[in-house]
Amino acid sequence: MAHTGLPTGIASPDAQGLLHQQLDTPSRVDEVTDRLVTAIAIGEYLPGARLPVERDLAAYLGAGRMTVRAALARLVERGLLETRRGRGGGSFVRDQWPDSSTEAVGRTLTHRLAELRDRCDAVCRLQGAVCRAAAESRTDQDIAVLWERFEAYRSAETGLAAQQADSGLHEAISAAAHNDVLAQLLRDLKATVSMGAPAHLWGEPSSMRAMEVRALHEHEKLVRAISDGRADDADALGRLHGAIDFHHITTAMRRAGVPSGD
Template sequence: MPTRGGQLTVVPPSSEPEDELSRMLDRALFGGAPSPELRPVRVASAVDEVSDRLLTAIAVGDFLPGERLPVERELTRLLGVSRPTVREAVGRLQVLGVVEIRRGRSGGTFVRESWTESSAAAVRRTLLPRWEQLEQLFDLRGLVEGMVAATAARRRRPADLDPMRQALAAHLSARTPREEQAADSAFHRSICEATHNPQIVMLSRDLLTRISLGFPVEPWGKGERSHHHRAGLGHTALYEAIAAGEPERAEEIARDHFTISADMIRDVLARVQGVEPS
């Protein structure tokens, strides 16, 4: 990504988000080829790409310190590679000290550090070639999640508000980034379910997966309290709009709220570029 005067320069959003939205809707409703952003990693450098993608996912907070990575079988499915490829890639992260492998019934691969010297190069290799598409996806996600919130405000039933309230309370009282992330996921899942349309749920999950490099997990940065506070305010306002049955207000709040994840990813890229985010 180029810089100018020490400031991060980002690619402007696509000028035709409706076209992309239409393609996304067609794929969600009727199926079709997978998105090019999510095609299986290139065989010639599969281990390198899987290692870089995992390092980047950890750097942007898809997986937080102390959290267990998806099991080997799930990683092969998400990334479209073989088990030996995943095993070797995870082994590289272990050598770097980013993860530790624990044996036994409660074992697995656990994140140790959110950032190492090796992460910067991996983040650049992973994000920079995809950056124009990511900016378009950030824009598209705001449009889609605005539609999701508006639909939930129109269709929600009294019973749909209970899980929203519970997830909102859990998020506001969370004490750790992992608790925040779990409550955030539950809150947005409850909004999707309030639309009473499984295809909308699928579309929202697909966009999240594409933005998060193949993992259906919300990026959570480094757990900065400013992001948590901003998310809490957004959740509260969004719940109130949906509960009041105000679709226009819910849509506006949701579109602004979903810029938080994009800002977190921009912050990480700015850091590895040696540029302070504006």
């Protein structure tokens, strides 16, 4: 699920930038660079996607704007990003996982593996609760929107379009739960799994299409369970579907040549 707001408790971008502006070091630039490289490699930002502006990216990463600017410049030099000027410009992804990204992906995921395992497990459990609430509270209008979003995902092209359609479907599921607190908790928790921004990771290139097909089948079962009001099934299916995120992480680790323990 993609998100545009900051998770609860994160300071404003301006406050974050002022806090870190004088504290960041060259090693901090290395860390932020690795996180952005990893975010692109595992599909938080897919080819063609535009990254958030520096101010917002600094807030997501808890880094100063100059640090983020230096990291972005490195990604441009490596060919992962391109900078477009003028209206509608910004930093856009050119290449998802060249060989030069592999070491950074391995370092970043290995460092965060235990934390990511626990957070992904929590996401699965909370996503099940949201899906249960949707099955119990959905209206006829909610059901119509869910099937419309499902068809949009089914017809989407692989990659960025499928990722965006997936986000739309999950937003509709959260809306059908009619519980803003649950929906916000899930958004905030999923944001903490992110490497580079609160965005739904989409997997590394070689496994992406297989995961999209898997998600299609799981989406259909989940939307049907919610539509039919089968709360227990919706809960179980929501948890199962949430496991895709950690599968993406362990698949990326295998590609990077580091053990995941799974």
